Amino acid sequence: MTWALVVLATVIGTMVPLAPTLYVSWRFALSTQQEQLNAYALRVLDHTDAVYADAVSALRTIAAMPFPPCSPQHIRAMLQITEEALSVVNIGYGAGDVVECNSWGILNYKLVRAPVQIEQPDGIGLILNWRPTNFGTDRAILILRLREYSVLVDQRQFFNEWETSNPFTISEVRTRGGRPIYASYLDRDLPTPPDASDASVEKVSRNWAVTVRQPRITFKEHLQANRAVLLPLSAAIALLSAASGLLVLRRQSSPRTELAKALKKGELVAHYQPIIELATGRCIGAEALVRWPRADGSQTPPDMFIPLAEETGLIERVTDQMLAAVIEDLGDLLRDDPHAHVSINLSAVDITTGRILPVLERVLDGSGIQPRQIWLEATERSFIDVDGARATLLELRRRGHRTAIDDFGTGYSGLNYIQNLPIDLLKIDRSFITAVNTEAPTRDVTPYIIAMGHELKLQIIAEGVETENQAEYLRTQGVSFAQGWLYSKALPASAFLVFWTARRR
Numbered sequence: 001m002t003w004a005l006v007v008l009a010t011v012i013g014t015m016v017p018l019a020p021t022l023y024v025s026w027r028f029a030l031s032t033q034q035e036q037l038n039a040y041a042l043r044v045l046d047h048t049d050a051v052y053a054d055a056v057s058a059l060r061t062i063a064a065m066p067f068p069p070c071s072p073q074h075i076r077a078m079l080q081i082t083e084e085a086l087s088v089v090n091i092g093y094g095a096g097d098v099v100e101c102n103s104w105g106i107l108n109y110k111l112v113r114a115p116v117q118i119e120q121p122d123g124i125g126l127i128l129n130w131r132p133t134n135f136g137t138d139r140a141i142l143i144l145r146l147r148e149y150s151v152l153v154d155q156r157q158f159f160n161e162w163e164t165s166n167p168f169t170i171s172e173v174r175t176r177g178g179r180p181i182y183a184s185y186l187d188r189d190l191p192t193p194p195d196a197s198d199a200s201v202e203k204v205s206r207n208w209a210v211t212v213r214q215p216r217i218t219f220k221e222h223l224q225a226n227r228a229v230l231l232p233l234s235a236a237i238a239l240l241s242a243a244s245g246l247l248v249l250r251r252q253s254s255p256r257t258e259l260a261k262a263l264k265k266g267e268l269v270a271h272y273q274p275i276i277e278l279a280t281g282r283c284i285g286a287e288a289l290v291r292w293p294r295a296d297g298s299q300t301p302p303d304m305f306i307p308l309a310e311e312t313g314l315i316e317r318v319t320d321q322m323l324a325a326v327i328e329d330l331g332d333l334l335r336d337d338p339h340a341h342v343s344i345n346l347s348a349v350d351i352t353t354g355r356i357l358p359v360l361e362r363v364l365d366g367s368g369i370q371p372r373q374i375w376l377e378a379t380e381r382s383f384i385d386v387d388g389a390r391a392t393l394l395e396l397r398r399r400g401h402r403t404a405i406d407d408f409g410t411g412y413s414g415l416n417y418i419q420n421l422p423i424d425l426l427k428i429d430r431s432f433i434t435a436v437n438t439e440a441p442t443r444d445v446t447p448y449i450i451a452m453g454h455e456l457k458l459q460i461i462a463e464g465v466e467t468e469n470q471a472e473y474l475r476t477q478g479v480s481f482a483q484g485w486l487y488s489k490a491l492p493a494s495a496f497l498v499f500w501t502a503r504r505r
């Protein structure tokens with residue numbers, strides 16, 4: 001196949017004039033840049049929406065509390081919310097023209113409440129670029145106002161770390177009315193602010209508009225340098241340049257394209273890791289884990305392509321194909337044994353947008369499989385948009401599905417988040433199980449996580465159980481279920497069915 005392609009490319013490379021080829025490659029490079037910018041802009045917008053949603057949630061929470069203004073309980077509540085909300089630096093209260101108290105206590109100096117500059121579509125008032133004195137920071141602050149309450153957000157929160165991966169890409173965040181609140185070039189050592197020749201993409205959400213830019217000139221210079229070398233060379237060695245052009249093209253085939261192709265061809269498969277009831281040693285179900293077998297016999301690990309799928313908008317298709325694979329592979333088992341279940345990993349976007357709900361309904365409708373047999377796992381990253389996550393989880397539970405928080409202990413969620421979310425199971429991350437009975441610093445955390453699960457009346461699943469010693473410890477701590485290499489690695493469907501038959505009895 002490769003030889004055929006090389007011969008074909010050689011013939012074409014000899015015959016086709018070079019200029020159109022260069023023109024096409026230029027257009028191709030341009031559209032790739034546009035695609036990259038689109039993905040970038042969506043990520044910046046997601047991040048902006050998440051920071052804003054976090055601050056609005058803090059604002060609405062404090063505004064709904066019944067404490068007497070500036071009482072000790074009131075100030076304590078403001079401090080607690082400030083500490084828990086990732087983006088909030090302070091909360092202020094003032095019924096009149098001045099701030100009377102904030103998260104730090106009652107104010108002993110006069111701080112005038114800045115007037116609202118912009119009314120957001122969601123009813124929140126905004127004050128931009130507030131630069132406080134006596135406040136321990138010289139950074140620009142965004143104030144969100146709801147009645148007597150002001151929530152303060154450091155505008156640098158809108159900076160996105162991934163921008164640093166491409167030094168020429170910059171982002172600007174504005175309100176829907178066009179007022180700028182953040183421009184990343186202000187915080188980075190870039191030679192100039194953006195200009196009109198930049199390639200740019202704009203994306204808008206309900207409250208925000210985001211523009212992402214890359215200087216077009218950099219791209220053009222690069223292309224012209226290539227041409228200066230290629231034109232004389234290609235005249236002399238047309239055959240060689242055609243073949244090497246093909247090789248370059250093949251190497252440039254991006255990981256995203258490869259993953260998209262694999263999804264299109266249905267190359268991703270599900271493997272199943274048994275879940276064991278610790279008290280009886282019986283297998284009660286499995287976790288479906290995606291596998292990507294390659295033509296050369298190797299496997300690309302999910303750790304490599306799941307983040308890529310999440311970044312490039314392919315993750316929904318991964319989830320959908322896994323769901324379809326589970327029904328195809330284990331449908332008969334689930335219909336025959338109504339107590340069996342399969343856990344499926346959902347992505348943050350499945351949970352926060354609720355897009356998984358109609359998909360599940362469509363797949364299960366008429367399948368003879370009960371919703372309670374499909375457990376759904378979400379990582380803590382899904383809960384940055386708490387309201388979206390709660391709505392989806394509530395609906396899943398109403399339909400009868402069981403919901404689990406995955407990799408627990410590795411994210412930022414605290415007790416406060418979890419007790420307010422409709423979750424049935426807590427999966428302790430492998431790192432905390434590996435630490436059991438070792439000298440690892442995290443070994444003392446494991447009992448606290450288990451106690452937290454019990455306190456919240458959640459069933460607990462331990463991941464990554466590799467030794468009988470760990471299993472015994474978990475049994476004595478009242479952990480219900482376990483999965484890990486002690487019992488089995490993730491198995492192809494046929495091997496899992498054999499395991500199930502042996503361990504179900």
Ligand SMILES: Nc1nc2c(ncn2[C@@H]2O[C@H](COP(=O)(O)O[C@H]3[C@@H](O)[C@H](n4cnc5c(=O)[nH]c(N)nc54)O[C@@H]3COP(=O)(O)O)[C@@H](O)[C@H]2O)c(=O)[nH]1
Nearest residue numbers: 289290302303306322345346347407463464465466484485
């Ligand atoms: N959104 C989706 N994410 C998925 C899906 N399938 C997998 N993933 C996520 O990718 C990460 C890596 O998964 P994988 O390489 O499959 O690793 C899993 C197990 O194989 C591994 N494991 C299980 N037992 C042991 C053990 O005893 N020791 C050991 N060293 N490793 C073990 O742990 C991974 C289980 O992950 P988790 O989901 O946290 O239970 C991983 O984050 C997957 O979530 C998918 O379909 N969609």
